[in-house]
Amino acid sequence: MGDTAGTKTIPEEGLGALDEILGFHIRLAHNAVYRHFTETFADLGLTQKQVSVLWLIEDSDDIAQTDLGRRLQIDRATIMAIVNRLQSRGYVERSQSKTDGRRQTLHITPAGHDALQKAWTANRIHEEWLKSKFTPEEVDVLINFLRRIHD
Amino acid sequence: MGDTAGTKTIPEEGLGALDEILGFHIRLAHNAVYRHFTETFADLGLTQKQVSVLWLIEDSDDIAQTDLGRRLQIDRATIMAIVNRLQSRGYVERSQSKTDGRRQTLHITPAGHDALQKAWTANRIHEEWLKSKFTPEEVDVLINFLRRIHD
C-alpha cells in the first residue's frame, strides 16, 4: 500500500477535473439508473429501450417504426433491431399499412400487454427508488432541466 | 385527437405516460449528450468512456484497473476491454506494480497525452454546448441532483 512516503499519490476517491464536467455526471447518473433498472427488471428480462418502445406502441396503436424512432430519438436501423427482438418474443406484431404501402404498423400482442403490466409494476418500484432522492419540487425541476437537453 | 379522418389516431408528438418518468428523461438526455459527444469527438475517434478512463489515468498515474473501475463505476471485465482498446491504440501502457504482484499499474504514453490534449479541446466545445442550455446556477443545481443519483 502507498505508505507514508510521498511516492504513491493515488488520489483516494476524487474524480479530479472530471467532477466539473456536466456530461460526465449525466453519464454516471444514467449508468446508475441503468443498473438499477436492470436489477428491477431482471425477472422480465426487458431493457429500458424495449420497455419504452413497447409502451409507446401500446400507447399509439398502429404506429410505424419511423415515428417510433422519431419520438424516442432512435436510429432507423436501431429501432428495427429493437422491434425485431420484441417481435421474436411475441410481444409485438407487424402488419401492412392500408394507407401507405411502405409502412408497417405495429401493435401489441396479448403477451406483450401482459409483459407491459408487469413492467408497469417494476417501473413503479424503479421510479420510487429514483424519485426518493428528491422532493417532488426537485423532480419537476430536474425533469425540466433534462427536457432542455433532449428537446 | 383523430378529429379529421377519424381512423388514424396517432398522437402527433407526445410521449404519453412516458413523459412523467424521470428515468426516461435521463435516458433521453443521456442519449442526446452521447450523440453530440460522438459528433464532437469524431475526429479523435474516442468514446466518452475511453476519454474518461484516459483522463483518470493521467490524473492518477500508476492507478490500477480496479480503482479505475471503482471510481467510474465500471465492471472489472468492462474496464479491461476499455483499457485493452486504449492500449492497442498505444495510448496507455501497463506495468507490474512493485508493491502488489496482482496489480497492473497504468500510465499514459506520449501519444495518449496528445490525444488527451485534443480531447480537452473537443470537450470544451461539447461542454459549452451542453451548459449553454443553463445558467451557471442551474448547472450547479443540476450537477448536484445528478450526484445524488450516482453517489
Place this chain on the structure above:
DNA sequence: TCGAGTTAGTATGTTGTGCGTACCATAATA
C-alpha cells in the same frame, strides 16, 4: 505458518445498442 478466503487481472462468450451502408418497394414531386 499453513490453509482458506479474498482480490486483481485475464480470457471467453452473450446480449443489446448505435450507426453506417446498401438495397428495394412505394410514395410524392417537379
Place this chain on the structure above:
DNA sequence: TATTATGGTACGCACAACATACTAACTCGA
C-alpha cells in the same frame, strides 16, 4: 414520366455491460 424522398430491411462493425471461469498473488485467522 422521371426523379427524388421515404420506410423498411439486411448486413456488418464497434462498444459496452455483464456472467463465468480460471490463475496468480495477497491477507488473515487458527
